[in-house]
Amino acid sequence: MMVLETLLYIIAYPPLWQVIVIGLLGSFLTAMIAIWFERKAAARVQRRIGPYWASPRLGGFLNLVADMIRYILQEVIIPRTVDKVPFVLAPVAAFVVSIMPIAFVPLSPYEKFWPVPDMQYSLLIALAITTVPPLLAVIGGWASNNKFAVIGSLRESYVITAYELIFVIAVLSAAPTFLTLNVLHIVEAQSPFMWLAFLNPIAFLAAFLAVLMSTSAFPFEIPESEHEVVAGPYTEYSGILYALNMGGAYVRRFIYAVLISLVFLGGWAPYVPPSEGPLFAIIVPSIIVAVKALIVVLAMSFLRAVYGRYRLDQALDSAWRLVLPLALIGLGWGIALGLIM
Amino acid sequence: MPPRVAVKNLKKGGGLFEGVKSNIEALIVGIKYFVDPKRMTLLYPKEYPEHRPGYRGFIVLKKDVCISCAACARVCPSAAMKMVRVTEADPREPGKARQKQYPVINYQRCIFCGYCVDVCPVEALYHLPFHDITYESLADMFLTLEAFQKEPLRPVEKEGSPVVYEFDESAGLVKREKKGGA
Ligand code: SF4
Ligand code: SF4
Numbered sequence: 001m002m003v004l005e006t007l008l009y010i011i012a013y014p015p016l017w018q019v020i021v022i023g024l025l026g027s028f029l030t031a032m033i034a035i036w037f038e039r040k041a042a043a044r045v046q047r048r049i050g051p052y053w054a055s056p057r058l059g060g061f062l063n064l065v066a067d068m069i070r071y072i073l074q075e076v077i078i079p080r081t082v083d084k085v086p087f088v089l090a091p092v093a094a095f096v097v098s099i100m101p102i103a104f105v106p107l108s109p110y111e112k113f114w115p116v117p118d119m120q121y122s123l124l125i126a127l128a129i130t131t132v133p134p135l136l137a138v139i140g141g142w143a144s145n146n147k148f149a150v151i152g153s154l155r156e157s158y159v160i161t162a163y164e165l166i167f168v169i170a171v172l173s174a175a176p177t178f179l180t181l182n183v184l185h186i187v188e189a190q191s192p193f194m195w196l197a198f199l200n201p202i203a204f205l206a207a208f209l210a211v212l213m214s215t216s217a218f219p220f221e222i223p224e225s226e227h228e229v230v231a232g233p234y235t236e237y238s239g240i241l242y243a244l245n246m247g248g249a250y251v252r253r254f255i256y257a258v259l260i261s262l263v264f265l266g267g268w269a270p271y272v273p274p275s276e277g278p279l280f281a282i283i284v285p286s287i288i289v290a291v292k293a294l295i296v297v298l299a300m301s302f303l304r305a306v307y308g309r310y311r312l313d314q315a316l317d318s319a320w321r322l323v324l325p326l327a328l329i330g331l332g333w334g335i336a337l338g339l340i341m
Numbered sequence: 342m343p344p345r346v347a348v349k350n351l352k353k354g355g356g357l358f359e360g361v362k363s364n365i366e367a368l369i370v371g372i373k374y375f376v377d378p379k380r381m382t383l384l385y386p387k388e389y390p391e392h393r394p395g396y397r398g399f400i401v402l403k404k405d406v407c408i409s410c411a412a413c414a415r416v417c418p419s420a421a422m423k424m425v426r427v428t429e430a431d432p433r434e435p436g437k438a439r440q441k442q443y444p445v446i447n448y449q450r451c452i453f454c455g456y457c458v459d460v461c462p463v464e465a466l467y468h469l470p471f472h473d474i475t476y477e478s479l480a481d482m483f484l485t486l487e488a489f490q491k492e493p494l495r496p497v498e499k500e501g502s503p504v505v506y507e508f509d510e511s512a513g514l515v516k517r518e519k520k521g522g523a
Contacts, residue, residue, distance in 0.1 A: 041375060045375050047381045305371055306371035
């Protein structure tokens with residue numbers, strides 16, 4: 001019994017559990033499930049079957065494992081013309097920084113399970129860090145010294161300028177409603193079913209659309225649209241570096257989804273974690289959050305089957321003329337809610 | 342005269358409400374298809390299509406019938422058919438050899454159009470009702486005269502069972518009748 005308990009405490013050690021298990025493994029698994037679901041959902045909508053033969057019982061899920069192995073074993077080609085140091089560092093750094101925001105949000109109401117000692121400004125810090133990885137993608141594209149990569153980076157910077165602003169405004173609309181920037185208070189204020197997604201659906205919708213666009217989720221993969229700019233910022237990448245770039249987009253989407261599920265979907269609500277024991281105080285609530293985030297990611301993946309890709313100008317047009325006002329309305333609504341409550 | 346430039350005013354979608362409505366409609370259609378269990382996929386190596394007679398598949402030569410007219414090689418639109426000169430025993434004058442030309446086929450080039458079969462005046466060529474064979478090397482796709490006379494085996498016959506399918510436009514699905522097999 002003692003051994004088991006000790007083991008649980010080791011696993012629940014905040015940096016290990018929250019950053020490595022939920023952050024790294026969780027986003028890894030989410031990326032695989034999301035890609036698999038993307039293919040399956042598109043296939044179902046088109047009345048096909050999708051991945052199948054790799055593992056008929058699992059619905060072809062092992063296909064993704066095979067893909068992953070292929071990426072890992074593929075030769076990494078670094079062209080002679082690229083700027084080597086930023087070229088190699090940018091995807092690695094982008095991947096790492098993509099995971100970082102999860103270290104600054106609480107996945108448990110108890111301080112001993114937090115990776116950082118204070119959650120006072122957790123919402124702001126997490127939001128601030130989510131804006132860094134696209135810059136690294138732009139650096140990687142610029143370092144590639146390839147016209148497609150430069151055009152792709154330019155598109156990426158256009159899209160993120162528009163949509164990250166929207167995401168930040170939409171998520172910050174939670175602050176005036178609950179009069180706090182502490183994610184913990186936001187989560188606790190929503191328990192058990194007063195989820196902000198119900199109270200303020202407009203901000204939720206705006207945040208959802210912003211994530212969809214800014215992580216270039218599949219139908220909206222404007223920066224790396226294959227038919228126009230080969231692979232956008234990632235044109236010169238191959239092998240594991242390319243996998244890091246592509247996986248990085250899914251990791252970012254997962255982390256955004258974790259933020260959304262904390263701020264809009266009530267975090268670990270309706271579950272109320274008891275204070276003792278690592279299993280029920282941290283592991284269960286964080287898995288609830290991760291599952292909610294996974295559902296958000298899968299909902300985004302489903303849209304691939306329905307929508308076509310937007311042109312850059314259409315995406316920017318709808319960003320500035322439609323979604324940004326939506327986010328501002330959400331913010332206004334949030335302020336009004338805060339005044340009423 | 343230079344072409345006149347006309348600015349076309351395309352009708353815009355009917356504003357915000359219309360946009361929201363059509364988006365929701367698209368989502369509903371997507372979800373409807375998502376939960377619909379009907380499928381159009383043939384699980385290929387396990388079930389393989391049994392084609393109707395007249396299907397233009399692999400081509401086989403009946404050497405004894407061929408009169409070496411070379412019409413097949415001339416009509417071939419992709420230059421897949423070539424005539425080769427062989428020396429063989431003359432059936433009419435025993436003990437003597439004769440030279441004769443026969444067609445051979447290069448499946449790297451063949452597009453399975455069937456012109457060669459159509460044009461042959463003595464029906465020395467015929468189609469097999471499939472063309473799902475893979476070759477291990479490109480060189481194997483040049484058939485020799487001997488190989489061109491043999492009907493190739495269809496590898497998928499070992500693994501799967503034949504099905505006949507048809508599209509039903511209204512229900513949009515594949516109807517299958519399995520003939521024998523597992
Ligand atoms: S089927 Fe068409 S392409 Fe093929 S050998 Fe005959 S004529 Fe040529
Ligand atoms: S067209 Fe027929 S008869 Fe003439 S060479 Fe070809 S196979 Fe022989």
